[in-house]
Amino acid sequence: MKDVAARAGVGLKTVSRVVNGEAGVSTDTERRVNEAITALGFRRNDSARVLRKGSTSSVGLVLEDLADPFYSPLSRAVEEVARAHGALLINGSSAEDPERERELVLALCARRVDGLVIVPASGDHRYLEPEMAAGVATVFVDRPPGRIEADLVLSDNFTGAREGVAHLIAHGHRRIGFIGDQPRIHTAGERLRGYRAAMAEAGLAVADSWVAPGGTDPQRVRADAARMLDGTEGTEPVTAFFSGNNRVTVALVRELAAPVRRERAVALVGFDDFELADLLSPAVTVVAQDPADLGRNAAELLFRRLDGADDEPRRVSRPTRLIARGSGELPPSL
Amino acid sequence: MKDVAARAGVGLKTVSRVVNGEAGVSTDTERRVNEAITALGFRRNDSARVLRKGSTSSVGLVLEDLADPFYSPLSRAVEEVARAHGALLINGSSAEDPERERELVLALCARRVDGLVIVPASGDHRYLEPEMAAGVATVFVDRPPGRIEADLVLSDNFTGAREGVAHLIAHGHRRIGFIGDQPRIHTAGERLRGYRAAMAEAGLAVADSWVAPGGTDPQRVRADAARMLDGTEGTEPVTAFFSGNNRVTVALVRELAAPVRRERAVALVGFDDFELADLLSPAVTVVAQDPADLGRNAAELLFRRLDGADDEPRRVSRPTRLIARGSGELPPSL
Numbered sequence: 021m022k023d024v025a026a027r028a029g030v031g032l033k034t035v036s037r038v039v040n041g042e043a044g045v046s047t048d049t050e051r052r053v054n055e056a057i058t059a060l061g062f063r064r065n066d067s068a069r070v071l072r073k074g075s076t077s078s079v080g081l082v083l084e085d086l087a088d089p090f091y092s093p094l095s096r097a098v099e100e101v102a103r104a105h106g107a108l109l110i111n112g113s114s115a116e117d118p119e120r121e122r123e124l125v126l127a128l129c130a131r132r133v134d135g136l137v138i139v140p141a142s143g144d145h146r147y148l149e150p151e152m153a154a155g156v157a158t159v160f161v162d163r164p165p166g167r168i169e170a171d172l173v174l175s176d177n178f179t180g181a182r183e184g185v186a187h188l189i190a191h192g193h194r195r196i197g198f199i200g201d202q203p204r205i206h207t208a209g210e211r212l213r214g215y216r217a218a219m220a221e222a223g224l225a226v227a228d229s230w231v232a233p234g235g236t237d238p239q240r241v242r243a244d245a246a247r248m249l250d251g252t253e254g255t256e257p258v259t260a261f262f263s264g265n266n267r268v269t270v271a272l273v274r275e276l277a278a279p280v281r282r283e284r285a286v287a288l289v290g291f292d293d294f295e296l297a298d299l300l301s302p303a304v305t306v307v308a309q310d311p312a313d314l315g316r317n318a319a320e321l322l323f324r325r326l327d328g329a330d331d332e333p334r335r336v337s338r339p340t341r342l343i344a345r346g347s348g349e350l351p352p353s354l
Numbered sequence: 355m356k357d358v359a360a361r362a363g364v365g366l367k368t369v370s371r372v373v374n375g376e377a378g379v380s381t382d383t384e385r386r387v388n389e390a391i392t393a394l395g396f397r398r399n400d401s402a403r404v405l406r407k408g409s410t411s412s413v414g415l416v417l418e419d420l421a422d423p424f425y426s427p428l429s430r431a432v433e434e435v436a437r438a439h440g441a442l443l444i445n446g447s448s449a450e451d452p453e454r455e456r457e458l459v460l461a462l463c464a465r466r467v468d469g470l471v472i473v474p475a476s477g478d479h480r481y482l483e484p485e486m487a488a489g490v491a492t493v494f495v496d497r498p499p500g501r502i503e504a505d506l507v508l509s510d511n512f513t514g515a516r517e518g519v520a521h522l523i524a525h526g527h528r529r530i531g532f533i534g535d536q537p538r539i540h541t542a543g544e545r546l547r548g549y550r551a552a553m554a555e556a557g558l559a560v561a562d563s564w565v566a567p568g569g570t571d572p573q574r575v576r577a578d579a580a581r582m583l584d585g586t587e588g589t590e591p592v593t594a595f596f597s598g599n600n601r602v603t604v605a606l607v608r609e610l611a612a613p614v615r616r617e618r619a620v621a622l623v624g625f626d627d628f629e630l631a632d633l634l635s636p637a638v639t640v641v642a643q644d645p646a647d648l649g650r651n652a653a654e655l656l657f658r659r660l661d662g663a664d665d666e667p668r669r670v671s672r673p674t675r676l677i678a679r680g681s682g683e684l685p686p687s688l
Binding site for chain 1: 443
């Protein structure tokens with residue numbers, strides 16, 4: 021720590037402030053301290069680990085929203101692997117806010133977690149470099165990190181979405197609406213890309229009004245769906261939907277079940293499986309990810325790093341699976 | 355800290371070990387240190403708060419299972435209140451294991467959370483007394499603490515269950531099966547008590563084979579349901595079910611939707627609402643708790659304590675709401 025202070029040209033107290041994420045340090049000073057830490061490979065966590073020898077080790081999981089059922093099995097799988105390694109899991113959610121992600125990650129580091137699994141909200145993770153240099157193992161899952169290299173576990177979102185849309189096309193659909201999440205989210209962008217690829221491969225033009233990225237707010241989803249179902253000036257109504265994630269799918273199912281909509285059967289393939297999808301009428305065809313498998317893979321990469329692996333960052337891609345249940349096999353009704 | 359060491363007759367290092375939950379301290383020594391801490395009202399967290407002035411404050415939430423959708427809105431509500439108070443929320447799940455709950459709670463305390471909201475798995479929370487004496491605000495939610503007094507927010511499980519079962523009786527049912535969670539869990543016990551009260555008030559005897567407490571494992575639930583639906587030696591088949599929580603309800607819905615079961619309409623009222631309950635056929639009648647409201651109330655009690663309230667522990671009871679959707683209004687089919 022003295023070496024870091026000397027190299028950065030600051031006092032010990034300032035180094036301590038930067039390391040603990042405390043206020044009262046200028047951006048420039050913070051940068052100099054972090055550079056010195058990186059240069060010297062200061063391993064704060066190793067000493068922290070020694071200091072609390074005997075107490076339980078822990079890993080942190082930062083994800084987008086604990087209330088999204090997609091993340092529940094992911095979180096539980098990370099927890100199971102952590103437990104098998106004698107570590108506790110501590111969770112936090114970023115609410116899709118980059119600043120909040122940063123705050124949570126640094127708060128967990130200051131609370132001496134040994135490693136982190138992150139579903140990122142931010143597009144720039146350079147703030148993590150000093151922590152990683154200081155020995156905090158870090159694995160990203162579901163979405164890639166921004167502007168840094170780190171272990172990463174992703175579903176093959178592009179291929180899954182392309183397959184789902186091709187399935188609708190194979191059942192006769194030509195006018196297919198896409199309702200997805202914010203396009204700045206990596207997974208949402210990849211799924212939209214898959215939709216466009218499947219349409220292009222079938223030689224089908226995509227009307228602008230058939231593509232509705234946005235939030236997962238049910239009102240928004242239902243309004244966009246209603247617009248596409250009714251058709252707009254110069255554009256015919258869609259006969260099928262591909263939805264970008266489970267929150268969107270559930271909102272769409274509600275819109276399609278509304279009394280005014282029931283007279284016309286509209287096909288639907290959703291990205292992500294969800295509980296009770298198989299018991300709805302029609303049962304919902306999905307492109308399923310395996311969130312438990314993503315979580316398990318990420319946690320295993322994490323403990324591999326904690327056990328000392330220092331090779332190049334790895335990138336693991338996991339396949340998706342189309343589950344035909346009924347809603348995706350309905351023929352066009354118009 | 356010196357006073358604590360002197361009073362307990364141990365060294366400073368030992369006090370530090372006990373406070374930080376580290377290994378290498380005998381049970382007897384631990385007890386003496388904790389008694390000294392309680393006697394002297396040692397406020398470790400106040401000093402911790404001063405030490406990390408400028409860093410973000412945090413509260414911890416320990417619940418049973420992050421993957422149970424009942425806890426998602428509860429967790430999100432606690433997080434929202436925490437955020438409004440400028441604090442981060444850190445979560446952990448006990449997996450219904452008392453030892454794991456204790457480990458997590460103490461790990462969070464050692465990581466300097468300012469307060470805790472706990473859905474307890476344990477029946478004995480005396481291990482928390484030194485932490486509470488040291489200034490960690492603690493609120494229990496969904497289930498009461500064991501052998502200590504603390505702020506508490508509960509749904510009125512007994513009244514809700516009694517009302518749900520009375521609803522089935524009002525629709526003509528006389529043979530009603532109860533499938534619930536482990537009876538050692540407070541909520542499960544209260545709901546079973548509500549079932550028995552409603553049956554007794556209607557003058558209906560309860561056959562032993564109609565009551566099946568146990569885990570929420572779907573196989574177990576379906577096997578018990580099948581047994582009650584088929585009837586056992588000397589006991590007629592049930593015509594309705596009251597289920598003890600959302601995990602049990604979903605498993606029951608699957609059993610009732612199985613091809614072999616469909617020929618007979620069986621009534622169902624479930625404790626806890628769940629996503630898509632209204633879109634199933636029949637839509638599922640539930641006794642709904644408001645998990646977000648429970649979480650909000652618990653978090654508000656917590657921040658009230660953190661703001662300095664030191665009056666007697668409070669107990670808040672929240673009402674449940676019967677939502678009739680179809681499955682609970684089916685007449686007896688036998």
